[in-house]
Amino acid sequence: xxxKRKIIISAVFFLVLNIFLIAxxxxxxxxxxxxxxxxxxxxxxxxxxxxxxFENLQKFKKIWPEISPDLENxxxxxxxxxxxxxxFKNFWKEAASDSEIYLEMFPAHLPQTVDTYPWPSSAFKFTxxxxxxxxxxxxxxxxxxxxxxxxxxxxxxxxxxAELRSPEFKQFSLGDTKATILIKVYTE
Numbered sequence: 001x002x003x004k005r006k007i008i009i010s011a012v013f014f015l016v017l018n019i020f021l022i023a024x025x026x027x028x029x030x031x032x033x034x035x036x037x038x039x040x041x042x043x044x045x046x047x048x049x050x051x052x053x054f055e056n057l058q059k060f061k062k063i064w065p066e067i068s069p070d071l072e073n074x075x076x077x078x079x080x081x082x083x084x085x086x087x088f089k090n091f092w093k094e095a096a097s098d099s100e101i102y103l104e105m106f107p108a109h110l111p112q113t114v115d116t117y118p119w120p121s122s123a124f125k126f127t128x129x130x131x132x133x134x135x136x137x138x139x140x141x142x143x144x145x146x147x148x149x150x151x152x153x154x155x156x157x158x159x160x161x162a163e164l165r166s167p168e169f170k171q172f173s174l175g176d177t178k179a180t181i182l183i184k185v186y187t188e
Contacts, residue, residue: 088147088185092126095145099138101130102172108182119186123152126181129159129172135179142183153182 089105096103108125128135135156142149156179163169163178 091145091147095138095141096128099130099134099141101128101134101138103128103138119148121184121186123182123184126179126183128179128181129169130176132156132175132177135177139181142181148186150184150186151181152184153180155180 092103092105104127106125106127108123128138130138142151156177159169159172159174159176159178161174164172164174
């Protein structure tokens, strides 16, 4: 084997080795770097979002003792169980008694409408009889109650002579009013 042939074989060997290194080592490495660099802005943005969320969490931890009592008060605006609102019924009985009106309360069904409120609710229908001023007093108590309610319908009429003759309205007079109130009470 001559020197010229050794040089040619060595050159061919190094050329094949360089092609092999470029094709199977360097090229995939550059492709991987290119792919990682393409994902870099997304990763940077995700990191910024996480940092902001962490910062907000730290702020929330600082203000939690201040807002905790307010959140507890807000949770009391809702009745606990839509099936058995005992505290709610007791409140209405007491408010009616304080306002000196006769009150009957019934569960009601509201038509399905698009409601913009995200909370579940229960509907009740009240029938009350008493003087107009006492009825207004009752409505004020309704408005300022600790429950989150929405009056859906209110119908107030004077008692007629025919109604006063019936046994259920015997204790009332001609100037008294009869009201039907349909309300929606929001639940937890």
